[in-house]
Amino acid sequence: MSAAPAPPVSEPAWSLSRSAIWLWVTEGIVGTLVYGAIVTVAVLLVPASVGGPVPVLRWLLPVLVGVYAVVAIGIRPWVRYRVHRWEVTAETVHTLTGWLTRTWTLVPVARIQTVDVTRGVLQQLYGLASVAVLTASSQGTVRVPHLEVAVAERVAEDLARRAEQVRDEAT
Structure with a gap:
């Protein structure tokens, strides 16, 4: 069975x-x-x-x-x-990107090493920022693009804090 x-x-x-x-x-x-x-x-x-x-x-x-x-x-x-989606749960960061080729990415919070917030020139014009979640995996960085600046900053701070807590619990 x-x-x-x-x-x-x-x-x-x-x-x-x-x-x-x-x-x-x-x-x-x-x-x-x-x-x-x-x-x-x-x-x-x-x-x-x-x-x-x-x-x-x-x-x-x-x-x-x-x-x-x-x-x-x-x-x-x-x-x-319509097709780009993202979510942060207690355990993972999920992204779903691509309009012709769909890419689904799940990053466990325990694997997060660094979280960056970036703002390109056009993003600054429209009040947007991207969150980059860096891991040690071969896939490298997972990006959540084009969030409102305040949302991006909150997400980055929350992910960094949770990743640190997971590392502290592991030691």
Whole structure:
């Protein structure tokens, strides 16, 4: 008689800050402007009289930049917000990330070595911060991105305190 399989871990309870959507929209706008500038330069550098596939590229490349803009600005931020989840329980930190490739990460509090809070330039603009949970495992760091600053600071302090308590109990 074989043992019953362990019940699956539930999906993490918390989503990221809604401001993350606008951060991702801003990243999509910047990316579109960069790609648009590259395509514009490429199209302007190729003489109109050149034959072959070049005339098709003169209209195809801007269309592709337009498709990229729709996805990067209008679709991807909303999907990412819906699929990125996180939770801190008494025993673990759970993250669920990725909108095409889903990555589920569970970090036991007992394995935590360091907890960092970082704020990139765009995160500062939108009042966000990321929590990085570092372990000694080969997987390295687990990140909970784009939390409100106060939430990120509370989570980091709580995790650091609990990791220290677990280390103290082990000695």
